Amino acid sequence: MARELVSIEVAKAWRFITEFTPSAIIPFKGNFPLLPPFRIEDFDKGISHVYLDECDEWIQDLVTKGVRMQSIEDGFREYLEENGLSEKFFEMKSADKATELVRFLNAHSLTFKSLEIK
Amino acid sequence: MKDLRGALDTIALRHAEGVVSNDILIKACENFKAQTNFQENFEYDMYVAKSVMDYINGIEPDAEICKAVIPGQTKMVDGVMYIYSATQPGSKNQYDWHVVKKGSKNNKTVGRGGKLSDTSIQAKQQFINQLFPKDLSSLKVINKSIGGSTGAELVEDANGVQYIMKKASNTNADHVRSEYLANQIYSALGQRTPDYELYQDDNGDPILLSKFIPMTHQPSAVNYAEMAKGWIADCLLANWDVYRNDNCLIDNAGRVFRVDNGGCLDFRAQGAKKTFDDNLKRTYDDMVKYNSSVFNKLTEQDILDQIQSAREHKDDVINYLRNSNQDAIADILEKRFDNLKDIENELKRSIQAKNKTVLPRTLKSQQDMYVDLDDDFCNKLFDDLVKKSPSCPLEHTGRLGFESVSRICQERGFDARPRVVSEAEFWKHAANSDKPIMFRGLNDLNGKTAEYYCDDFRYNDDCYYGSRGIYGVGIYAHADDVNKTGKQGDSVNNHSTQSTYKKTSAYAHARDYAKSDNSILKLAWEDDAVVVELQDLIREVQKNPPIKTKTPKLIQLETEMAQISADWKKAADDLANSSNTITKNVQKRMHYDEASLADMHQTIENTDWGKRKPNGDLDFPEWDDFVVKRMTKWITDNGGTVDIQPDSATFTLPNSSSSFQLSKYSYSSASAIKRKSAFSIAYSYPVKRFEDWVRAQHETKVENAIKTELKNSGETIAKMQQTERDLHNAYRKKKDEVDIELNNCTDNKLVAEIYKQIKGRNADTASSGLEALGVYAALKGYDGIYRNNGNGRGNGFNIILNRSKIVCCK
Numbered sequence: 001m002a003r004e005l006v007s008i009e010v011a012k013a014w015r016f017i018t019e020f021t022p023s024a025i026i027p028f029k030g031n032f033p034l035l036p037p038f039r040i041e042d043f044d045k046g047i048s049h050v051y052l053d054e055c056d057e058w059i060q061d062l063v064t065k066g067v068r069m070q071s072i073e074d075g076f077r078e079y080l081e082e083n084g085l086s087e088k089f090f091e092m093k094s095a096d097k098a099t100e101l102v103r104f105l106n107a108h109s110l111t112f113k114s115l116e117i118k
Numbered sequence: 119m120k121d122l123r124g125a126l127d128t129i130a131l132r133h134a135e136g137v138v139s140n141d142i143l144i145k146a147c148e149n150f151k152a153q154t155n156f157q158e159n160f161e162y163d164m165y166v167a168k169s170v171m172d173y174i175n176g177i178e179p180d181a182e183i184c185k186a187v188i189p190g191q192t193k194m195v196d197g198v199m200y201i202y203s204a205t206q207p208g209s210k211n212q213y214d215w216h217v218v219k220k221g222s223k224n225n226k227t228v229g230r231g232g233k234l235s236d237t238s239i240q241a242k243q244q245f246i247n248q249l250f251p252k253d254l255s256s257l258k259v260i261n262k263s264i265g266g267s268t269g270a271e272l273v274e275d276a277n278g279v280q281y282i283m284k285k286a287s288n289t290n291a292d293h294v295r296s297e298y299l300a301n302q303i304y305s306a307l308g309q310r311t312p313d314y315e316l317y318q319d320d321n322g323d324p325i326l327l328s329k330f331i332p333m334t335h336q337p338s339a340v341n342y343a344e345m346a347k348g349w350i351a352d353c354l355l356a357n358w359d360v361y362r363n364d365n366c367l368i369d370n371a372g373r374v375f376r377v378d379n380g381g382c383l384d385f386r387a388q389g390a391k392k393t394f395d396d397n398l399k400r401t402y403d404d405m406v407k408y409n410s411s412v413f414n415k416l417t418e419q420d421i422l423d424q425i426q427s428a429r430e431h432k433d434d435v436i437n438y439l440r441n442s443n444q445d446a447i448a449d450i451l452e453k454r455f456d457n458l459k460d461i462e463n464e465l466k467r468s469i470q471a472k473n474k475t476v477l478p479r480t481l482k483s484q485q486d487m488y489v490d491l492d493d494d495f496c497n498k499l500f501d502d503l504v505k506k507s508p509s510c511p512l513e514h515t516g517r518l519g520f521e522s523v524s525r526i527c528q529e530r531g532f533d534a535r536p537r538v539v540s541e542a543e544f545w546k547h548a549a550n551s552d553k554p555i556m557f558r559g560l561n562d563l564n565g566k567t568a569e570y571y572c573d574d575f576r577y578n579d580d581c582y583y584g585s586r587g588i589y590g591v592g593i594y595a596h597a598d599d600v601n602k603t604g605k606q607g608d609s610v611n612n613h614s615t616q617s618t619y620k621k622t623s624a625y626a627h628a629r630d631y632a633k634s635d636n637s638i639l640k641l642a643w644e645d646d647a648v649v650v651e652l653q654d655l656i657r658e659v660q661k662n663p664p665i666k667t668k669t670p671k672l673i674q675l676e677t678e679m680a681q682i683s684a685d686w687k688k689a690a691d692d693l694a695n696s697s698n699t700i701t702k703n704v705q706k707r708m709h710y711d712e713a714s715l716a717d718m719h720q721t722i723e724n725t726d727w728g729k730r731k732p733n734g735d736l737d738f739p740e741w742d743d744f745v746v747k748r749m750t751k752w753i754t755d756n757g758g759t760v761d762i763q764p765d766s767a768t769f770t771l772p773n774s775s776s777s778f779q780l781s782k783y784s785y786s787s788a789s790a791i792k793r794k795s796a797f798s799i800a801y802s803y804p805v806k807r808f809e810d811w812v813r814a815q816h817e818t819k820v821e822n823a824i825k826t827e828l829k830n831s832g833e834t835i836a837k838m839q840q841t842e843r844d845l846h847n848a849y850r851k852k853k854d855e856v857d858i859e860l861n862n863c864t865d866n867k868l869v870a871e872i873y874k875q876i877k878g879r880n881a882d883t884a885s886s887g888l889e890a891l892g893v894y895a896a897l898k899g900y901d902g903i904y905r906n907n908g909n910g911r912g913n914g915f916n917i918i919l920n921r922s923k924i925v926c927c928k
Contacts, residue, residue, distance in 0.1 A: 005630070005631075007588055007594075007908070008586075010588050010886045010887075011586035011587055011588045011886070011889075012586060014586075014588070014886055014887040014889075015510060015513065015887070018887060019509075019510075020850050020853075021509065023509075024507070024508060024509035024510070027160055027161070027164070031846075036686065036687075036690065036846075037683060037849075037878060038683055038684075038686065038687035038690075039687075040878075040879070040887075041880050041883055043886065044880070044883045044884055044885045044886060045883055047885060047886060048885060048907075050911055082395065084395065084446070084449070084450065087506075090508065094158075094159075094160050094163045095163045095166065095167070095193070097160070097163070098160060098163035098164045098166065098167040099167040099170075099171070099193075099195065101164065101167070102164060102167040102168045102171050103171065105168075106171060106175070112164070112168070
């Protein structure tokens with residue numbers, strides 16, 4: 001199995017670990033941001049490696065969670081795109097948004113628990 | 119609340135019995151929500167959605183979700199309304215969804231009607247009706263079932279003109295209307311179909327009438343070239359079956375008529391729905407695969423010409439659809455027209471690859487390329503991006519990567535193709551360049567090969583700027599800037615040659631990302647390229663906030679935010695450390711030396727107590743060595759005392775209720791060494807007893823004391839958690855206020871957004887989440903960004919923004 005490169009994985013995870021609301025379309029639950037602003041400098045120092053498995057455990061844990069959130073959001077965006085809903089979604093009522101999200105979760109073997117980030 | 123819920127449950131039961139109507143139950147649910155101040159939120163909506171979807175899909179209901187959904191709750195799914203009610207009379211605890219009613223069908227208007235005014239409708243009818251009968255009842259049926267999959271009839275008017283008639287009753291109304299639309303679109307695209315007209319019967323259902331063309335025959339191979347002239351049109355309309363059966367007819371002049379176009383757009387030939395989306399390339403590839411005998415009649419240039427022709431008719435098609443109230447189809451078709459570019463680019467690449475020539479580049483003048491992009495441009499771009507991605511406008515990703523960067527680069531002409539040169543020319547340029555050459559490794563991705571991506575960079579007019587980039591969004595490449603001593607100098611060009619470049623660390627690192635040696639691009643900057651160093655760029659952003667003057671309010675808010683951040687950090691650190699602190703305090707108080715005790719256990723375990731000398735005598739550590747030195751040290755490290763006598767030792771620990779005595783005789787005797795079985799390792803019985811005593815009298819007591827103290831500190835920890843939460847919320851609120859005030863102060867929303875992301879970063883150490891720098895650099899007209907020692911790999915990274923300033927090896 002190919003080792004994960006820091007440059008790629010951190011880039012995927014960044015927004016999801018640093019924002020107070022990681023995603024505008026997926027209601028992730030957790031204590032956000034996972035990487036508070038006062039820890040960013042430590043994080044920057046800790047990622048001066050080639051591969052993710054060379055970084056400290058707390059960094060690996062953080063990046064893994066961020067990448068996971070990114071893949072769920074990307075998956076949902078793809079779902080909206082395939083169903084011609086990319087632009088309409090933002091204008092939908094909350095109940096209809098929930099329907100689409102549930103459809104997506106069901107179709108991809110995801111549950112509500114998948115949205116809890118601990 | 120319990121009484122209210124009890125009443126609602128009763129109403130739901132009566133509903134299950136058929137005594138109470140849907141409306142009353144729905145009303146009761148609304149009243150319940152109002153009287154209990156029930157706040158619907160996204161979480162409740164998710165529960166409702168999940169519950170009804172599980173019901174529809176036949177999945178066992180989730181107990182937690184069942185409890186959450188309120189009886190009388192309704193949900194509309196795909197035009198069907200469901201209501202949540204009791205499942206059977208007498209059961210207070212079982213609820214499920216029931217169908218209330220089906221929704222009404224949308225009345226889609228096609229052809230005549232729609233947004234056209236009565237006057238224009240009349241005018242159109244006057245023209246059309248000259249060709250078609252006004253009154254369908256005057257038509258005589260000649261053949262009740264002339265063929266096709268939807269029960270078409272051959273009919274004739276009083277003048278002997280014959281028509282094919284298709285009715286909604288033989289398929290469905292939308293299918294009939296869709297075929298009419300498809301025919302009109304074909305006509306707009308210059309493809310021949312019989313003349314068509316759409317009528318409505320007395321029930322409002324559509325009837326499609328088309329002119330019957332006599333003396334036609336099914337096509338054979340000699341007709342394929344003529345049929346292929348509509349290839350792109352067929353792809354656009356997703357007419358999968360056009361070359362099968364008798365969906366194309368040939369008249370005696372050899373002309374091709376596309377008939378029976380019911381399998382276009384989002385319908386199959388028999389009337390079932392099919393996927394019709396903007397993925398034109400998929401349709402194209404499938405049609406190539408399954409209709410190769412027709413496709414092979416076309417050259418690449420033929421297809422390019424068809425694409426060009428289709429584009430010229432795009433507005434006609436889209437406007438027609440919108441005027442006919444067909445916005446959904448119009449939206450999809452518009453994207454399919456746009457995505458003709460995918461096919462076009464592939465063909466152009468194929469042509470170029472075959473010809474091995476490089477088509478001339480179109481470059482903007484220096485003046486236009488580096489023009490100052492003003493606030494108006496930036497604000498318009500920002501507003502567009504916010505519509506697409508309200509929460510992260512800068513990161514909105516379109517077909518060409520980060521849309522913010524791709525649009526700026528398009529505006530500047532940065533996306534023009536690189537200068538592609540031969541191997542010899544490339545190395546000649548590299549030798550004279552003051553900037554390091556670069557390598558970019560590419561791999562197979564998303565169904566496309568690495569070779570495709572290499573040619574994509576070299577020859578494609580579209581320039582893909584990437585969808586992420588920790589040092590700034592753009593096109594990444596490894597810089598050959600590590601000199602012979604292995605040290606990296608800023609922007610050093612090591613003048614690697616054709617024979618030495620593969621030994622460089624930059625090449626080796628690019629190889630990590632590449633499928634093979636053949637999928638590594640060799641790149642160099644043009645001599646006049648302007649490349650900015652990452653740290654300098656960060657400082658430039660920070661020193662140039664997009665505000666003319668910071669208001670006192672902004673200064674005040676930023677100061678407050680900095681203070682809250684510091685307090686929050688302390689609270690978070692204290693919380694993280696709280697249990698550690700308690701543990702350490704107890705250990706210190708009780709003289710617990712973890713390292714010493716670990717050493718004790720390991721030494722006792724690792725000592726070979728059963729070792730024997732050549733003469734067979736036991737050879738374990740002597741009393742002076744093990745007891746007097748080591749055991750004594752372990753005890754005194756943990757705050758205890760040891761009384762050593764010539765023939766004995768007495769150990770006491772600070773928290774022990776008893777001391778431990780060990781005689782020299784019992785330690786040194788051969789009978790001290792025991793085994794649990796013939797095959798287990800030997801151990802010293804007195805030393806094992808000592809170890810057990812230390813565990814019971816010291817380690818266990820310290821552990822229990824820690825547990826007690828942690829339990830008693832529960833309240834303290836809870837307070838610390840609350841403090842951390844409060845500061846977390848306060849920081850978030852303050853950050854929002856700062857952002858709002860910053861927006862109020864700025865004339866340039868795009869730069870303000872960049873500034874927000876970069877302002878707090880340390881220029882010397884920042885190494886992630888700097889995508890916004892790519893946007894800034896492009897905005898300011900930098901051709902690229904340089905980051906030394908990217909990812910600690912030794913060599914630097916270049917982030918290319920101006921592809922036209924790149925020299926690329928063929």
